Amino acid sequence: GGETVSFPGQTRSAEEVNVSFRISGPITSVKVKEGDYVSKGQTIATMDSRDYQLQLAATQAEYDRIKADAERVIGMYKEGTTTAQNYDQARYGLKQITQKLDNHRNQLADTKLVAPVAGYVKERLHEAGETVSAGMPVVTISSGERVEVEINVSARDYARLSELSGFHCVIDALGSETYELERVRTSAVANASQLYSLRFVLKGMYDRKK
Numbered sequence: 001g002g003e004t005v006s007f008p009g010q011t012r013s014a015e016e017v018n019v020s021f022r023i024s025g026p027i028t029s030v031k032v033k034e035g036d037y038v039s040k041g042q043t044i045a046t047m048d049s050r051d052y053q054l055q056l057a058a059t060q061a062e063y064d065r066i067k068a069d070a071e072r073v074i075g076m077y078k079e080g081t082t083t084a085q086n087y088d089q090a091r092y093g094l095k096q097i098t099q100k101l102d103n104h105r106n107q108l109a110d111t112k113l114v115a116p117v118a119g120y121v122k123e124r125l126h127e128a129g130e131t132v133s134a135g136m137p138v139v140t141i142s143s144g145e146r147v148e149v150e151i152n153v154s155a156r157d158y159a160r161l162s163e164l165s166g167f168h169c170v171i172d173a174l175g176s177e178t179y180e181l182e183r184v185r186t187s188a189v190a191n192a193s194q195l196y197s198l199r200f201v202l203k204g205m206y207d208r209k210k
Helices: 050-079 084-109 155-159 203-209
Strands: 009-020 025-030 043-047 112-114 119-124 137-153 167-170 178-186 196-202
Touching (some): 043 137, 050 084, 167 196
Antiparallel strands (some): 009 137, 025 043, 137 196, 167 178, 178 196
């Protein structure tokens, strides 16, 4: 019947990455702020590495000892002066300690948090001095050029979505021009405020650029 329903919304990058450490520990520095552009591979935060350095040093010493013993047993086996069982134990022991050493080297390297993609820092979630767990987001990076629009609607409006025949928006910062939208995501469960989230692709802007 020509009824129009309006909602406030916000634009956001369609591609957002929450960047987190793969290990736990206290943050020593966050090198970027919101709005900064970061390159792929750029260091964006660091973690206190002292415990991981000590861990690696201990494992390196253990590796050196086991490697020397394994090489001695392997040499004896080739000469026929030890058993196949001792030979296998030496090989397996060397393999295990090598994997442990590689893991601890990786953990030390992981005290530096690098950007997995290029883009802009949308949000800085933690500061230097805070202790974070592995997988806890530290920075959110928006990458890519595609823009989406997100709105939240009540249960009443959510139930009437099938009655809506078209979607468009006006972005305050870009003037009064209207942009066509296409709905791409709809939450199936309401949030804590009993609102449902809808996301749209901002099609009109790219159509006008072509």
